[in-house]
Amino acid sequence: MTKKSKTLISILLFVVLFGGLLLTATFTDLQVSDILTRHALASHSYYTNDPFGATFESVGSAPVYFMLAFSIQILFWGVRRFWKKRPIKDIVEVIGVIAGTAAYYAFLSETVGYLLQHLNAESYKGSAFLSGIALFLAALFMLFGTLAVKNFSDESIKKLINFAFAMICTVILANAVVAIVKIPFGRMRYRAMNCEGGQSIGGFDNFTRWYVANGQHLTKDEMRALFGTTDALKSFPSGHTCSAGTVYCLLM
Numbered sequence: 001m002t003k004k005s006k007t008l009i010s011i012l013l014f015v016v017l018f019g020g021l022l023l024t025a026t027f028t029d030l031q032v033s034d035i036l037t038r039h040a041l042a043s044h045s046y047y048t049n050d051p052f053g054a055t056f057e058s059v060g061s062a063p064v065y066f067m068l069a070f071s072i073q074i075l076f077w078g079v080r081r082f083w084k085k086r087p088i089k090d091i092v093e094v095i096g097v098i099a100g101t102a103a104y105y106a107f108l109s110e111t112v113g114y115l116l117q118h119l120n121a122e123s124y125k126g127s128a129f130l131s132g133i134a135l136f137l138a139a140l141f142m143l144f145g146t147l148a149v150k151n152f153s154d155e156s157i158k159k160l161i162n163f164a165f166a167m168i169c170t171v172i173l174a175n176a177v178v179a180i181v182k183i184p185f186g187r188m189r190y191r192a193m194n195c196e197g198g199q200s201i202g203g204f205d206n207f208t209r210w211y212v213a214n215g216q217h218l219t220k221d222e223m224r225a226l227f228g229t230t231d232a233l234k235s236f237p238s239g240h241t242c243s244a245g246t247v248y249c250l251l252m
Contacts, residue, residue: 065107197226
């Protein structure tokens with residue numbers, strides 16, 4: 001089987017699976033969520049009590065952050081080995097180090113944030129101490145990751161440059177679209193409808209299909225009072241699903 005045939009089959013498989021899941025979700029979304037959360041989300045609770053669910057919620061976006069950092073490290077060595085003009089070369093290298101560190105920091109910050117939520121310790125979220133530790137670890141990850149990529153041959157680096165550019169552009173575009181679309185759609189999260197605050201305003205009567213644009217019909221102060229968070233109206237599109245789809249598309 002040729003590479004072109006494999007790519008075509010992968011694309012067709014993705015379209016069929018995506019279409020089937022989209023059709024299923026459109027008409028059975030709430031019922032499926034009821035089944036999946038039956039033993040993982042207690043009545044009137046916002047956060048799951050299931051260790052498996054909490055763990056994968058915390059690290060679900062990790063592959064994207066690591067692939068993004070890896071791509072930046074590839075480009076770093078591409079610039080270092082094949083670019084000749086200074087000071088542009090030096091400036092781009094510094095930007096690469098900062099960007100790679102930022103990718104690792106975003107991963108650590110997001111993961112720790114989810115863990116603090118599940119541990120009922122959100123008061124520590126954003127503290128200078130935890131931010132400092134996250135930044136330090138991110139710098140270490142960037143250092144050792146960059147040194148590991150240094151062992152790649154010049155030929156391997158050249159072959160991976162296109163992948164690195166594709167990865168970076170895809171991650172930025174996909175996450176930008178998700179962040180922008182979440183605002184006008186304003187779909188309430190399942191756990192927001194399930195929690196005590198959500199029940200006080202109608203509970204699952206607030207459920208809407210994914211294609212309905214609700215807008216941000218609650219203010220941030222109202223969401224804090226009802227749910228203890230300001231992201232209760234950002235169920236669609238899913239950031240975790242976006243991460244999984246991005247990884248799939250780039251590896252197929």
